[in-house]
Amino acid sequence: MKNNILKLIKSKGLILIFILIITLPLFQNYTQLFNDKLLNEKKKQTVNPTYNKKEPISKYFSEKEKYFGDTFGFRDYFIRLSNYTDVNLFNKSPSKDVVIGKNDYLYSSEELNDYNRTNTLSDEDINKIANNIIILQNNLKNIGINFAFTVAPNKSTIYPEYMKTGSINPNDKSNLEKLEKVIAEKSINYIDYKKLMLENKDKYALYYKRDTHWNNIAATLVGDELIKTIGSFYDLGEFSIKPIDIKEKFRQCDLDDLLGIKTPILENTSTPDIKFSKNKLPKTLVYHDSFYYNVLPMLDDFFVQRIDLHNLNSPFHSTFDQFSQNTEIVVFEIVERYLGNLLNYDFNVFNDDLSKIKDYSSTSLNLDIKNPNNKAVSKDIAFYPYSDYMGFASLSKESSITWDVNKENANYILLEFENVPKYENLSLAWADENGDLKENQIANFILSPQKTTYLIEIKNPMEITKLRLSLGNKSNVNLNLKEIKIIN
Incomplete structure (x- = not known):
């Protein structure tokens, strides 16, 4: 009789322990009685979703499941235990960012x-x-x-x-x-x-x-x-x-x-x-x-x-x-x-120096995009001609100016600006003899207030037929452009 009682207590005790183990995380999740935040995870914290009648209920349950998976009670303890086991027992890294070496390294x-x-x-x-x-x-x-x-x-x-x-x-x-x-x-x-x-x-x-x-x-x-x-x-x-x-x-x-x-x-x-x-x-x-x-x-x-x-x-x-x-x-x-x-990396806050190029010839572009004799096409650009330079302002994310070029041999392209007010991201693309603007024929550069002269190198010198200057993929980019030269 005594043995039967002991067996019953043991079996019930195991059941109680099991119930305790699976309910403790739920208890902690809703009471936050213990401080169980151990990990310094570099990921965005999951937000507890709220039910919206206008959205499918399946979306709510999916988001709730994800939230619970990221926040259930004692989660960090379980993860740390698993990681300790991987590292110390199986000598395996649980993170793709870490390589386990010898002698604790x-x-x-x-x-x-x-x-x-x-x-x-x-x-x-x-x-x-x-x-x-x-x-x-x-x-x-x-x-x-x-x-x-x-x-x-x-x-x-x-x-x-x-x-x-x-x-x-x-x-x-x-x-x-x-x-x-x-x-x-x-x-x-x-x-x-x-x-x-x-x-x-x-x-x-x-x-x-x-x-x-x-x-x-x-x-x-x-x-x-x-x-x-x-x-x-x-x-x-x-x-x-x-x-x-x-x-x-x-x-x-x-x-x-x-x-x-x-x-x-x-x-x-x-x-x-x-x-x-x-x-x-x-x-x-x-x-x-x-x-x-x-x-x-x-x-x-x-x-x-x-x-x-x-x-x-x-x-x-x-x-x-x-x-x-x-x-x-x-x-x-x-x-x-x-x-x-x-x-x-952009180290160059100083004007690019043409003196490093020996025995060159150059052709200047006509920057006046309103001149009827100039083969230039602008997209979403406001134009302000001045005596010493041409002013351009972007009106959208796709603002650009494209100039036709008479098959000029090009090793470099020189751009000279006036009164640069602030930093802007610009890109200059050039088309080959077939008129194609390709991904490997683009130079991205940062316009800097302390720098006015930019020398863009064409790594594979070619005959170019077009130049396209794109203004920063945003509106309200203002440029005062003095000169563009094609250098051979």
Whole structure:
């Protein structure tokens, strides 16, 4: 009898536990009694739908199901448990953004192309990036500003030994290796952080194991190298920057955030020991990404003034003019895995220089679209002729001007503007001898208030028969155009 009672209690107990497990999420969902938000998910929060009689009820239930799936009680705990199981038991990444390595190392999947030497930039693209940088360096030099360019190396570039598999193409060159070679040839003022890291990796742990970034030890070495480089332009005086008090400490790391788990290990960190110079560096603009977040704050007292600008959120072309007054130094830093972004990065806030073209001939277009002798077609354009330039204003998203050209051989097209009021996105297209406007025959560029002359290169020189200038895909774009030249 006693055994039967125990069996009954056990069976009922299991049923009660099961009911408790499946009802707890519902209880939490409606009471929010516990704080169960553990994950830092980078997705739009699902909105609780309201029933609309005018819409099918199936749509309401579908949206409600999606909402419940994203918000049910203890959801984050279940996801974290699943992720812990994947990572620690099956050694598998639950996120496409994270690569699991050896010895507790994690890597960003954005590094894989560089590590494997796959989908790398062509030599032509690398040369274009380097040319843009040297043009910037020379333009800045002409107005009395010193320049330094640098790249923060990927973690897998410094610690390839902790990747689980070897590089697919180990004998090929990565984007950084290609760029460094051209940088040396063009005498770009370059701070070589890759060399710095490789020289110090046996002495220090330089990158967080569970994060994409270098740690405070590396940041201190980087800060020292930065001040040495830009300080060489001036009589800065003696200084020293070195890492001390090196220890292990808990830090929640960004790759673990992407995995949805807590960082399970202690990470190496340090304190910077700094002896500041007696003299200070002049006003400096630093364009950077997140790799400089733990570098720049420790260096504040080396500068009379320093303005830090994110190289994507506050790009060079839209901020330099605003902050350039009295600036004597510009630094540009970017992480290795984003070098491809420099291919179309707009450094050029200075007028393009025709002097680099030797022995050219040119033909000027008649910009007066109302002239009966001019073969020009405008679409949704207001036209205002002035004595020194022609004014155009867009009236719709499809506003454009097309000029017929008498089969001119073209290597470049020069556009000169007057009184540029604000930034605008423009595009210039050219038609081949058959009159066809093709996708690979378009140049997109940003009209900048501090720049009036634009030299558009035609990569594959050809006979052109038409030019089409499109005004920014929006209305109320105002242009004062002085000249368009076709250059051969």
